[in-house]
Amino acid sequence: MNWALRLITNRFRLSKSKSSHYDALLGFNPGKPDLYEIAFRHSSASIKGPLGRINNQRLEFLGDAILGAVVSDHIYRAMPSKNEGYLTQMRSKIVSRKSLNDLGHKLDLSRYIETNSKKPRPGEAIFGDALEALIGAIYIDKGYEYAQQFIMEKLIKNYIDLDELDQLTISYKSKLLEWSQKNKKEIRLDTQLSLNEGNSRKKPNFICSIFIDAIKVADGAGKSKKTAEEKASHIACTYLNLLNA
Protein backbone atom coordinates (compact mmCIF):
# COMPACT_ATOMS: atom_id res chain seq x y z
CA MET A 1 0.00 0.00 0.00
CA ASN A 2 1.48 3.37 -0.87
CA TRP A 3 1.61 6.09 1.75
CA ALA A 4 -1.26 8.14 0.34
CA LEU A 5 -3.62 5.19 0.36
CA ARG A 6 -2.44 4.21 3.86
CA LEU A 7 -3.10 7.75 5.06
CA ILE A 8 -6.62 7.71 3.65
CA THR A 9 -7.32 4.29 5.12
CA ASN A 10 -6.05 5.37 8.54
CA ARG A 11 -8.10 8.52 8.52
CA PHE A 12 -11.16 6.52 7.55
CA ARG A 13 -10.52 3.97 10.30
CA LEU A 14 -9.96 6.73 12.85
CA SER A 15 -13.08 8.59 11.90
CA LYS A 16 -15.09 5.37 11.89
CA SER A 17 -13.96 4.46 15.41
CA LYS A 18 -14.63 8.00 16.65
CA SER A 19 -18.06 7.83 15.16
CA SER A 20 -18.99 4.41 16.50
CA HIS A 21 -17.70 5.49 19.93
CA TYR A 22 -20.99 7.36 20.38
CA ASP A 23 -23.39 4.90 18.72
CA ALA A 24 -24.65 3.19 21.89
CA LEU A 25 -25.16 6.48 23.69
CA LEU A 26 -26.95 8.15 20.80
CA GLY A 27 -28.87 5.27 19.30
CA PHE A 28 -27.68 6.35 15.83
CA ASN A 29 -24.49 6.83 13.90
CA PRO A 30 -23.34 10.44 14.16
CA GLY A 31 -22.59 12.34 10.98
CA LYS A 32 -20.16 14.75 12.61
CA PRO A 33 -18.27 12.94 15.40
CA ASP A 34 -16.03 15.97 16.02
CA LEU A 35 -19.05 17.89 17.21
CA TYR A 36 -19.66 15.32 19.96
CA GLU A 37 -16.06 15.61 21.05
CA ILE A 38 -16.65 19.32 21.55
CA ALA A 39 -19.90 18.59 23.43
CA PHE A 40 -17.90 16.57 25.95
CA ARG A 41 -15.01 19.02 26.29
CA HIS A 42 -15.36 20.75 29.66
CA SER A 43 -14.13 24.35 29.84
CA SER A 44 -11.17 23.24 31.99
CA ALA A 45 -9.95 21.28 28.95
CA SER A 46 -10.57 24.03 26.38
CA ILE A 47 -8.37 24.00 23.32
CA LYS A 48 -7.42 26.93 21.13
CA GLY A 49 -9.23 27.17 17.83
CA PRO A 50 -9.08 29.70 15.00
CA LEU A 51 -12.18 31.51 16.37
CA GLY A 52 -11.39 31.30 20.07
CA ARG A 53 -11.40 28.74 22.87
CA ILE A 54 -13.14 25.49 21.97
CA ASN A 55 -15.18 23.79 24.69
CA ASN A 56 -18.79 22.73 25.21
CA GLN A 57 -20.25 26.02 26.42
CA ARG A 58 -21.63 27.27 23.11
CA LEU A 59 -23.28 23.90 22.44
CA GLU A 60 -24.64 23.98 26.00
CA PHE A 61 -26.29 27.33 25.23
CA LEU A 62 -27.93 25.84 22.15
CA GLY A 63 -28.87 22.50 23.72
CA ASP A 64 -30.53 24.21 26.67
CA ALA A 65 -32.93 25.95 24.26
CA ILE A 66 -33.61 22.79 22.21
CA LEU A 67 -34.30 20.82 25.39
CA GLY A 68 -36.68 23.57 26.53
CA ALA A 69 -38.60 23.33 23.25
CA VAL A 70 -38.87 19.53 23.28
CA VAL A 71 -39.89 19.36 26.93
CA SER A 72 -42.47 22.11 26.40
CA ASP A 73 -43.93 20.22 23.45
CA HIS A 74 -44.12 17.05 25.54
CA ILE A 75 -45.91 18.56 28.51
CA TYR A 76 -48.13 20.74 26.33
CA ARG A 77 -49.50 17.61 24.64
CA ALA A 78 -49.43 15.32 27.67
CA MET A 79 -51.35 17.74 29.90
CA PRO A 80 -54.14 19.26 27.81
CA SER A 81 -56.15 20.40 30.82
CA LYS A 82 -53.34 22.22 32.64
CA ASN A 83 -52.83 25.95 32.42
CA GLU A 84 -49.61 27.68 31.42
CA GLY A 85 -48.58 28.33 35.03
CA TYR A 86 -48.68 24.64 35.79
CA LEU A 87 -46.86 23.77 32.55
CA THR A 88 -44.13 26.29 33.36
CA GLN A 89 -43.64 24.79 36.81
CA MET A 90 -43.50 21.29 35.36
CA ARG A 91 -40.92 22.32 32.75
CA SER A 92 -38.77 23.95 35.43
CA LYS A 93 -38.71 20.70 37.36
CA ILE A 94 -37.67 18.62 34.35
CA VAL A 95 -34.91 20.97 33.22
CA SER A 96 -33.68 21.95 36.70
CA ARG A 97 -29.94 21.83 37.25
CA LYS A 98 -30.36 18.92 39.65
CA SER A 99 -32.58 16.97 37.27
CA LEU A 100 -30.12 17.45 34.37
CA ASN A 101 -27.13 16.43 36.50
CA ASP A 102 -29.00 13.26 37.51
CA LEU A 103 -29.88 12.48 33.90
CA GLY A 104 -26.26 13.05 32.86
CA HIS A 105 -25.22 10.51 35.47
CA LYS A 106 -27.83 7.99 34.36
CA LEU A 107 -26.55 8.23 30.79
CA ASP A 108 -23.08 7.57 32.16
CA LEU A 109 -21.67 10.67 30.49
CA SER A 110 -18.56 10.59 32.68
CA ARG A 111 -17.24 7.96 30.23
CA TYR A 112 -17.10 10.64 27.55
CA ILE A 113 -16.42 13.93 29.33
CA GLU A 114 -12.97 15.40 29.01
CA THR A 115 -11.60 17.62 31.79
CA ASN A 116 -8.18 18.91 32.74
CA SER A 117 -6.93 16.68 35.52
CA LYS A 118 -4.47 19.34 36.65
CA LYS A 119 -7.29 21.71 37.58
CA PRO A 120 -9.67 21.27 40.55
CA ARG A 121 -12.19 18.52 39.90
CA PRO A 122 -15.35 20.13 38.49
CA GLY A 123 -18.64 19.69 40.35
CA GLU A 124 -21.82 17.80 39.55
CA ALA A 125 -22.95 20.49 37.12
CA ILE A 126 -20.50 19.06 34.60
CA PHE A 127 -23.02 16.27 33.85
CA GLY A 128 -25.99 18.52 33.21
CA ASP A 129 -23.85 20.88 31.15
CA ALA A 130 -22.50 18.01 29.03
CA LEU A 131 -26.02 16.66 28.54
CA GLU A 132 -27.22 20.03 27.25
CA ALA A 133 -24.16 20.30 24.99
CA LEU A 134 -24.82 16.78 23.69
CA ILE A 135 -28.38 17.79 22.77
CA GLY A 136 -26.96 20.85 20.99
CA ALA A 137 -24.56 18.61 19.07
CA ILE A 138 -27.32 16.21 17.99
CA TYR A 139 -29.40 19.17 16.83
CA ILE A 140 -26.58 20.61 14.71
CA ASP A 141 -25.54 17.20 13.42
CA LYS A 142 -28.95 15.73 12.61
CA GLY A 143 -31.66 18.36 13.16
CA TYR A 144 -34.57 18.94 15.50
CA GLU A 145 -36.31 15.61 15.03
CA TYR A 146 -33.27 13.56 16.02
CA ALA A 147 -32.73 15.78 19.06
CA GLN A 148 -36.39 15.37 19.96
CA GLN A 149 -36.24 11.61 19.56
CA PHE A 150 -33.10 11.37 21.68
CA ILE A 151 -34.69 13.45 24.45
CA MET A 152 -37.95 11.51 24.35
CA GLU A 153 -36.46 8.01 24.07
CA LYS A 154 -33.32 8.26 26.17
CA LEU A 155 -34.42 10.75 28.81
CA ILE A 156 -38.14 11.31 29.16
CA LYS A 157 -39.49 7.78 28.55
CA ASN A 158 -36.85 6.22 30.76
CA TYR A 159 -36.54 8.66 33.61
CA ILE A 160 -39.26 11.31 33.68
CA ASP A 161 -42.62 10.41 35.18
CA LEU A 162 -45.01 13.35 34.92
CA ASP A 163 -47.38 11.92 37.54
CA GLU A 164 -44.54 11.51 39.96
CA LEU A 165 -43.33 15.05 39.27
CA ASP A 166 -46.87 16.23 39.77
CA GLN A 167 -46.89 14.71 43.27
CA LEU A 168 -43.62 16.43 43.87
CA THR A 169 -45.21 19.86 43.61
CA ILE A 170 -43.08 21.42 46.28
CA SER A 171 -43.18 24.97 45.06
CA TYR A 172 -40.27 27.30 45.71
CA LYS A 173 -42.45 29.11 48.21
CA SER A 174 -43.16 25.89 50.13
CA LYS A 175 -39.48 25.01 50.01
CA LEU A 176 -38.63 28.38 51.47
CA LEU A 177 -41.25 28.20 54.22
CA GLU A 178 -40.11 24.70 55.10
CA TRP A 179 -36.53 25.95 55.42
CA SER A 180 -37.60 28.87 57.61
CA GLN A 181 -39.44 26.60 60.01
CA LYS A 182 -36.55 24.19 60.21
CA ASN A 183 -34.05 26.99 60.79
CA LYS A 184 -36.29 29.14 62.98
CA LYS A 185 -36.11 32.14 60.67
CA GLU A 186 -38.93 34.59 60.30
CA ILE A 187 -40.07 34.85 56.69
CA ARG A 188 -42.39 37.49 55.29
CA LEU A 189 -43.70 37.68 51.72
CA ASP A 190 -44.96 41.11 50.81
CA THR A 191 -46.93 40.88 47.56
CA GLN A 192 -48.54 43.90 45.95
CA LEU A 193 -49.76 45.25 42.68
CA SER A 194 -46.80 46.92 41.04
CA LEU A 195 -46.25 50.69 41.07
CA ASN A 196 -47.86 51.28 37.69
CA GLU A 197 -51.09 49.80 38.97
CA GLY A 198 -53.39 51.91 36.84
CA ASN A 199 -51.44 51.24 33.70
CA SER A 200 -52.49 47.93 32.27
CA ARG A 201 -50.25 48.45 29.21
CA LYS A 202 -47.24 47.31 31.16
CA LYS A 203 -46.15 43.98 32.54
CA PRO A 204 -45.61 42.77 35.22
CA ASN A 205 -48.51 43.48 37.51
CA PHE A 206 -47.47 41.94 40.81
CA ILE A 207 -44.30 42.40 42.81
CA CYS A 208 -43.37 40.15 45.70
CA SER A 209 -40.62 41.01 48.17
CA ILE A 210 -39.29 38.42 50.55
CA PHE A 211 -37.85 39.32 53.94
CA ILE A 212 -35.91 36.94 56.14
CA ASP A 213 -35.65 38.23 59.71
CA ALA A 214 -36.74 41.63 58.36
CA ILE A 215 -33.97 41.79 55.75
CA LYS A 216 -35.07 41.84 52.16
CA VAL A 217 -33.48 38.99 50.20
CA ALA A 218 -35.44 38.78 46.98
CA ASP A 219 -37.96 40.37 44.66
CA GLY A 220 -40.04 38.76 41.97
CA ALA A 221 -42.53 40.05 39.48
CA GLY A 222 -45.27 38.35 37.51
CA LYS A 223 -48.70 38.53 35.96
CA SER A 224 -50.30 36.81 38.96
CA LYS A 225 -49.69 36.94 42.70
CA LYS A 226 -48.66 33.30 42.61
CA THR A 227 -46.13 33.78 39.80
CA ALA A 228 -44.57 36.78 41.53
CA GLU A 229 -44.28 34.85 44.80
CA GLU A 230 -42.82 31.80 43.10
CA LYS A 231 -40.27 33.90 41.22
CA ALA A 232 -39.16 35.74 44.35
CA SER A 233 -39.07 32.46 46.29
CA HIS A 234 -36.96 30.91 43.53
CA ILE A 235 -34.41 33.73 43.91
CA ALA A 236 -34.48 33.39 47.69
CA CYS A 237 -33.99 29.61 47.41
CA THR A 238 -31.04 30.13 45.06
CA TYR A 239 -29.59 32.71 47.44
CA LEU A 240 -29.93 30.29 50.35
CA ASN A 241 -28.54 27.41 48.30
CA LEU A 242 -31.63 25.28 48.83
CA LEU A 243 -31.97 24.03 45.27
CA ASN A 244 -28.92 21.83 44.93
CA ALA A 245 -29.48 20.13 48.26
Place this chain on the structure above:
Amino acid sequence: MNWALRLITNRFRLSKSKSSHYDALLGFNPGKPDLYEIAFRHSSASIKGPLGRINNQRLEFLGDAILGAVVSDHIYRAMPSKNEGYLTQMRSKIVSRKSLNDLGHKLDLSRYIETNSKKPRPGEAIFGDALEALIGAIYIDKGYEYAQQFIMEKLIKNYIDLDELDQLTISYKSKLLEWSQKNKKEIRLDTQLSLNEGNSRKKPNFICSIFIDAIKVADGAGKSKKTAEEKASHIACTYLNLLNA
Protein backbone atom coordinates in the same frame (compact mmCIF):
# COMPACT_ATOMS: atom_id res chain seq x y z
CA MET B 1 -79.75 20.55 -2.48
CA ASN B 2 -80.93 18.57 0.53
CA TRP B 3 -80.18 19.88 4.04
CA ALA B 4 -77.38 17.41 4.77
CA LEU B 5 -75.47 18.33 1.62
CA ARG B 6 -76.05 22.04 2.31
CA LEU B 7 -74.70 21.60 5.83
CA ILE B 8 -71.59 19.88 4.55
CA THR B 9 -71.06 22.51 1.86
CA ASN B 10 -71.46 25.33 4.38
CA ARG B 11 -69.05 23.75 6.81
CA PHE B 12 -66.57 23.29 3.99
CA ARG B 13 -66.97 26.91 2.86
CA LEU B 14 -66.65 28.18 6.43
CA SER B 15 -63.55 26.17 7.13
CA LYS B 16 -62.01 27.22 3.80
CA SER B 17 -62.55 30.93 4.52
CA LYS B 18 -61.23 30.52 8.07
CA SER B 19 -58.17 28.84 6.71
CA SER B 20 -57.41 31.37 3.96
CA HIS B 21 -57.92 34.18 6.51
CA TYR B 22 -54.41 33.42 7.79
CA ASP B 23 -52.64 32.68 4.47
CA ALA B 24 -51.05 36.10 3.96
CA LEU B 25 -49.83 36.28 7.54
CA LEU B 26 -48.39 32.78 7.58
CA GLY B 27 -47.14 32.38 4.04
CA PHE B 28 -48.79 28.95 3.88
CA ASN B 29 -52.21 27.39 4.13
CA PRO B 30 -52.85 26.25 7.71
CA GLY B 31 -53.93 22.68 8.31
CA LYS B 32 -55.74 23.43 11.57
CA PRO B 33 -57.29 26.90 11.35
CA ASP B 34 -59.02 26.48 14.73
CA LEU B 35 -55.63 26.41 16.39
CA TYR B 36 -54.85 29.88 15.04
CA GLU B 37 -58.15 31.16 16.37
CA ILE B 38 -57.04 30.00 19.80
CA ALA B 39 -53.62 31.63 19.31
CA PHE B 40 -55.36 34.97 18.83
CA ARG B 41 -57.82 34.60 21.70
CA HIS B 42 -56.68 36.87 24.51
CA SER B 43 -57.45 35.68 28.04
CA SER B 44 -60.10 38.42 28.40
CA ALA B 45 -62.05 36.64 25.68
CA SER B 46 -61.59 33.10 27.03
CA ILE B 47 -64.29 30.60 26.19
CA LYS B 48 -65.28 27.54 28.14
CA GLY B 49 -64.05 24.24 26.76
CA PRO B 50 -64.39 20.65 27.96
CA LEU B 51 -60.92 20.78 29.57
CA GLY B 52 -61.07 24.31 30.98
CA ARG B 53 -60.88 27.88 29.75
CA ILE B 54 -59.70 28.24 26.16
CA ASN B 55 -57.40 31.15 25.34
CA ASN B 56 -53.91 31.64 23.93
CA GLN B 57 -51.89 31.19 27.12
CA ARG B 58 -50.98 27.53 26.71
CA LEU B 59 -49.88 28.13 23.11
CA GLU B 60 -47.90 31.15 24.33
CA PHE B 61 -46.04 28.88 26.76
CA LEU B 62 -45.16 26.53 23.91
CA GLY B 63 -44.34 29.22 21.34
CA ASP B 64 -42.01 30.98 23.74
CA ALA B 65 -39.89 27.82 23.94
CA ILE B 66 -39.94 27.20 20.18
CA LEU B 67 -38.94 30.81 19.51
CA GLY B 68 -36.09 30.42 22.01
CA ALA B 69 -34.83 27.34 20.17
CA VAL B 70 -34.99 28.91 16.70
CA VAL B 71 -33.37 32.16 17.80
CA SER B 72 -30.63 30.24 19.63
CA ASP B 73 -29.94 28.20 16.50
CA HIS B 74 -29.76 31.36 14.42
CA ILE B 75 -27.29 33.21 16.64
CA TYR B 76 -25.25 30.07 17.35
CA ARG B 77 -24.59 29.69 13.62
CA ALA B 78 -24.39 33.39 12.76
CA MET B 79 -21.82 34.17 15.47
CA PRO B 80 -19.30 31.34 15.52
CA SER B 81 -16.67 33.36 17.39
CA LYS B 82 -18.88 34.57 20.24
CA ASN B 83 -19.00 32.88 23.62
CA GLU B 84 -22.13 31.61 25.36
CA GLY B 85 -22.42 34.73 27.56
CA TYR B 86 -22.61 36.93 24.50
CA LEU B 87 -25.06 34.58 22.77
CA THR B 88 -27.30 34.57 25.84
CA GLN B 89 -27.33 38.36 25.94
CA MET B 90 -28.12 38.52 22.22
CA ARG B 91 -30.98 36.05 22.59
CA SER B 92 -32.45 38.04 25.49
CA LYS B 93 -32.52 41.13 23.32
CA ILE B 94 -34.31 39.41 20.44
CA VAL B 95 -36.95 37.74 22.60
CA SER B 96 -37.42 40.61 25.08
CA ARG B 97 -40.98 41.60 25.85
CA LYS B 98 -40.49 44.92 24.08
CA SER B 99 -38.97 43.33 20.99
CA LEU B 100 -41.83 40.79 20.73
CA ASN B 101 -44.48 43.47 21.17
CA ASP B 102 -42.85 45.49 18.38
CA LEU B 103 -42.72 42.45 16.10
CA GLY B 104 -46.37 41.68 16.85
CA HIS B 105 -47.22 45.23 15.76
CA LYS B 106 -45.16 44.98 12.60
CA LEU B 107 -47.01 41.78 11.64
CA ASP B 108 -50.25 43.71 12.20
CA LEU B 109 -51.55 41.07 14.60
CA SER B 110 -54.21 43.44 15.94
CA ARG B 111 -56.25 42.49 12.85
CA TYR B 112 -56.54 38.97 14.24
CA ILE B 113 -56.51 39.28 18.03
CA GLU B 114 -59.78 38.79 19.85
CA THR B 115 -60.37 40.54 23.18
CA ASN B 116 -63.38 41.24 25.33
CA SER B 117 -64.37 44.82 24.61
CA LYS B 118 -66.27 45.05 27.90
CA LYS B 119 -63.08 44.56 29.89
CA PRO B 120 -60.28 47.15 30.23
CA ARG B 121 -58.24 47.41 27.03
CA PRO B 122 -55.23 45.11 27.38
CA GLY B 123 -51.72 46.57 27.15
CA GLU B 124 -48.98 46.28 24.55
CA ALA B 125 -47.99 42.84 25.83
CA ILE B 126 -50.99 41.44 24.00
CA PHE B 127 -48.99 41.62 20.73
CA GLY B 128 -45.94 39.78 21.98
CA ASP B 129 -48.13 37.18 23.68
CA ALA B 130 -50.15 36.61 20.50
CA LEU B 131 -46.95 36.32 18.47
CA GLU B 132 -45.61 33.62 20.78
CA ALA B 133 -48.97 31.83 20.70
CA LEU B 134 -48.98 32.04 16.90
CA ILE B 135 -45.54 30.38 16.80
CA GLY B 136 -46.88 27.67 19.12
CA ALA B 137 -49.84 27.13 16.77
CA ILE B 138 -47.61 26.84 13.69
CA TYR B 139 -45.44 24.32 15.54
CA ILE B 140 -48.40 22.14 16.51
CA ASP B 141 -50.04 22.50 13.11
CA LYS B 142 -47.03 22.01 10.86
CA GLY B 143 -43.97 21.10 12.95
CA TYR B 144 -40.64 22.63 13.87
CA GLU B 145 -39.41 23.40 10.37
CA TYR B 146 -42.45 25.48 9.47
CA ALA B 147 -42.18 27.37 12.75
CA GLN B 148 -38.48 27.93 12.09
CA GLN B 149 -39.14 29.13 8.55
CA PHE B 150 -41.86 31.52 9.75
CA ILE B 151 -39.57 32.97 12.42
CA MET B 152 -36.63 33.31 10.04
CA GLU B 153 -38.53 34.68 7.05
CA LYS B 154 -41.20 36.83 8.66
CA LEU B 155 -39.37 38.05 11.74
CA ILE B 156 -35.61 37.71 11.71
CA LYS B 157 -34.81 38.46 8.06
CA ASN B 158 -37.19 41.41 7.97
CA TYR B 159 -36.69 43.00 11.35
CA ILE B 160 -33.73 41.66 13.31
CA ASP B 161 -30.28 43.01 12.50
CA LEU B 162 -27.64 41.30 14.63
CA ASP B 163 -25.04 43.99 13.95
CA GLU B 164 -27.45 46.66 15.06
CA LEU B 165 -28.34 44.69 18.19
CA ASP B 166 -24.65 44.26 18.84
CA GLN B 167 -24.21 48.04 18.88
CA LEU B 168 -27.11 48.24 21.26
CA THR B 169 -25.26 46.44 24.03
CA ILE B 170 -26.76 48.39 26.85
CA SER B 171 -26.49 45.83 29.59
CA TYR B 172 -28.99 45.77 32.45
CA LYS B 173 -26.24 46.99 34.73
CA SER B 174 -25.54 50.00 32.49
CA LYS B 175 -29.26 50.69 32.26
CA LEU B 176 -29.49 50.66 36.04
CA LEU B 177 -26.47 52.91 36.55
CA GLU B 178 -27.81 55.31 33.95
CA TRP B 179 -31.13 55.47 35.78
CA SER B 180 -29.41 56.08 39.13
CA GLN B 181 -27.42 58.99 37.75
CA LYS B 182 -30.46 60.52 36.14
CA ASN B 183 -32.53 60.13 39.30
CA LYS B 184 -29.75 60.95 41.76
CA LYS B 185 -30.01 57.60 43.55
CA GLU B 186 -27.06 55.92 45.14
CA ILE B 187 -26.53 52.43 43.74
CA ARG B 188 -24.23 49.81 45.17
CA LEU B 189 -23.52 46.37 43.68
CA ASP B 190 -22.11 43.94 46.19
CA THR B 191 -20.75 40.90 44.35
CA GLN B 192 -19.14 38.01 46.15
CA LEU B 193 -18.33 34.36 45.82
CA SER B 194 -21.35 32.49 47.16
CA LEU B 195 -21.49 30.96 50.65
CA ASN B 196 -20.42 27.50 49.53
CA GLU B 197 -17.22 28.96 48.22
CA GLY B 198 -15.08 25.91 48.84
CA ASN B 199 -17.59 23.59 47.29
CA SER B 200 -17.10 23.59 43.56
CA ARG B 201 -19.75 20.89 43.12
CA LYS B 202 -22.51 23.45 43.40
CA LYS B 203 -23.69 26.18 41.13
CA PRO B 204 -23.91 29.16 41.20
CA ASN B 205 -20.63 30.61 42.34
CA PHE B 206 -21.27 34.33 42.46
CA ILE B 207 -23.99 36.28 44.21
CA CYS B 208 -24.64 39.93 43.50
CA SER B 209 -26.82 42.10 45.74
CA ILE B 210 -27.98 45.49 44.59
CA PHE B 211 -28.72 48.30 47.00
CA ILE B 212 -30.50 51.52 46.08
CA ASP B 213 -30.03 54.21 48.72
CA ALA B 214 -28.82 51.44 51.06
CA ILE B 215 -31.97 49.31 50.58
CA LYS B 216 -31.50 45.93 49.00
CA VAL B 217 -33.68 45.57 45.90
CA ALA B 218 -32.32 42.53 44.10
CA ASP B 219 -30.09 39.49 44.18
CA GLY B 220 -28.67 37.55 41.29
CA ALA B 221 -26.51 34.47 41.03
CA GLY B 222 -24.33 33.14 38.25
CA LYS B 223 -21.22 31.30 37.21
CA SER B 224 -19.33 34.55 36.61
CA LYS B 225 -19.28 37.91 38.35
CA LYS B 226 -20.68 39.49 35.21
CA THR B 227 -23.58 37.04 34.92
CA ALA B 228 -24.51 37.48 38.60
CA GLU B 229 -24.44 41.27 38.22
CA GLU B 230 -26.46 41.21 35.02
CA LYS B 231 -29.07 38.90 36.58
CA ALA B 232 -29.44 41.06 39.68
CA SER B 233 -29.52 44.19 37.52
CA HIS B 234 -32.23 42.62 35.38
CA ILE B 235 -34.38 42.05 38.47
CA ALA B 236 -33.70 45.58 39.69
CA CYS B 237 -34.60 46.99 36.26
CA THR B 238 -37.85 44.97 36.26
CA TYR B 239 -38.59 46.20 39.78
CA LEU B 240 -38.01 49.80 38.73
CA ASN B 241 -40.02 49.33 35.55
CA LEU B 242 -37.12 50.38 33.34
CA LEU B 243 -37.54 47.68 30.72
CA ASN B 244 -40.82 48.67 29.11
CA ALA B 245 -39.86 52.31 28.84
